Amino acid sequence: MEAILRDVNDEQRAAITHGEGPLLVVAGAGSGKTRVITRRIAWLAGLGVAPASICALTFTNKASREMRERVEALVPARDLWVCTFHGFAARVLRRFGERIGYAGEFTICDTEDRTRLLKEILKELHFDELRVGEVAAALTRTKNGLERPGAPGYRAERVTRVMTLYQERLRAQNAMDFDDLLLNLVRLLQEDEEARRRLQARAGHLLVDEYQDTNSVQYTILTLLCGPERNLCATGDPDQSIYRWRGATIRNILDFERDFPGARVVTLDRNYRSTKSILAVANAVIRHNRGRREKDLRTDNAEGIRVREIRCLDESDEAIAAAATVGRWLAAGRPANDVAIFYRVNAQSRTIERVLTSAGIPYRIVGAVEFFRRKEVKDLLSYVRAARNPSDEIAFRRILNVPPRGLGERTEGRLVELGRARGVAARALLADRSALAGLGRARRALGELAELLDRIAALPPGDPGVFLETVADLTGYRSFLADDPERLANVEELINAAAEYALREPSGGVDGFLQENALTSDVDGYDAAAETVTLMTTHSAKGLEFPCVLVTGLMEEIFPHALSLAEPEEVEEERRLFYVAVTRAREELALLHAASRLRFGVPTPSLPSRFLDEIPDALLEVEERGRDLFLGGEVGETGEAEFQVGEGAPSFTVGERVRHDHFGSGRVAAVASRGGTVRITIDFDRAGRRELALEFARLTRG
DNA sequence: CTATGGATTCTTTTT
């Protein structure tokens, strides 16, 4: 018990040890919020609350994984539910789905599946004037209960028709999209009293992280789930609300006391993460949001070094500046995983990657081209889906002609048409010889496909690793990809991921694996042990912290993003996003922007972000870059970054005396090449032994 | 039916 209350302040203690009834923890960035939640769970367990009646919900997989790990460090957490809202819904619906009309092995459709389906419907109905993106947006808005009443008109009517058809098609395939998961959970909780009672027991103590990001559907889930006991502990920070576009309403957190009368409210505003310099920047910027309760984060941490603003020429130059800054940190002896680089949109990562690669700086991207969304991975998984859920037409049509077996558009169209006419899934037709009679030459190939799918369907579903291995084998997918080693490697990685899942969740089986990866974008924590710089969007950075942070692309129309500029409220959300970025940093923070950027491939002048103007000059150390200031980097004729390291990095021999800007003088103990970089180990006279990246260390002899 | 190249369109952020 003592461990649970070690190193906590009065407010944190109050939250951790709060008894029954609703509790709201308004927790500023870096104020120990996760610590409070995890210890509160441990505290409850210590009081004798059964772990099986504690349930902690988060928004991202990353957050739930971290929370689970940290709880496990305190108490045995096997029976505890720690998962995302969507994960929770999927798990529940897998068990109770048939009570609201879904078969057990329903399919979860991702964004790509949704886009495909919508596109097809638009084509079918000849609604050429509607764009997929527009309909998709309307769909989510509607499902999240935010569609404004709006003027009913010809266009809106058509959108509604598409949405209705979309929903029917999903239903017919025994499939749900992400939004349906939550909606169906609401339906289950509302309509099925027994299920509700059982789930309420499961959520005897309900904890929700990032409460400011809940939307109205999630809010409904929470109120239904926490039942009359109302043992709901919500934590959040209005200043970090960044999912308005997904329907999140700050109202939920602002109205907590009204929604849950008698709630206790604890405010944590002491920051334990960042230096004073960094917090000053964060406070200065967020102050510009209106309609916000005045609150500054305070800290007893050191002043620290000033936040750096780096003015660059263009995107390549910005990437070079980022690499050079990272290089300096590495050279100063920081491990690479101390460092994170943030950007506003995923597309920005490409340039940075290129430069980091040529600079030999190891990096890892969190959530970019998501592993489970890659073509080859989705193809193989579609075989599994089609075999496990015979109604899954999206999956079936995806693999119909992959690898190519002479079944083209025509055949696909006929199959679908025929299926619709008979009211069965296209795949079911394969079993029916007479149905195929009119299909001419394709019949033979279809027969073979039917046999293949039957064989897959007959495989034991217990071990997903073996299952996928066999699927890759039976489909001939490997030889199909024979001359594409990168994709082939992805296939192997998928099989590995399945095998790993089998070890982690022995009872999950291939269906559990399907479900998990539908809700996971990349192979998280895949090489967590590796010493690498982390690249990610600012959205994915929420909840994390790093000693050294670089925020790139601080230009108008990027950050804040162009699409947010029309609405003041959306600009405020961008500002909160920037606030999130800044408050991730513990010790060092650099803010980068460029005078020019590529827009649809055309160089376009760009202004520094308004957020930079909101920071008082005195808080920033400005680094101005120009052609002659490049630290070994140069913009080549192609506009590509060519990162060269000085005059060819000088070589040193073991035993030689060297000098370093920061660490002073010392003796070379070892030189080794690792992962494309030359690492040099030096015994410094005063700083002790350090391993540095030679190319960035800027060592001199003597 | 497939492969190809040229035209077109596109851009937030996540589950």
Place this chain on the structure above:
DNA sequence: GAATCCATAG
């Protein structure tokens, strides 16, 4: 610049 769509040749 890149991904996706579409028309045309093989």
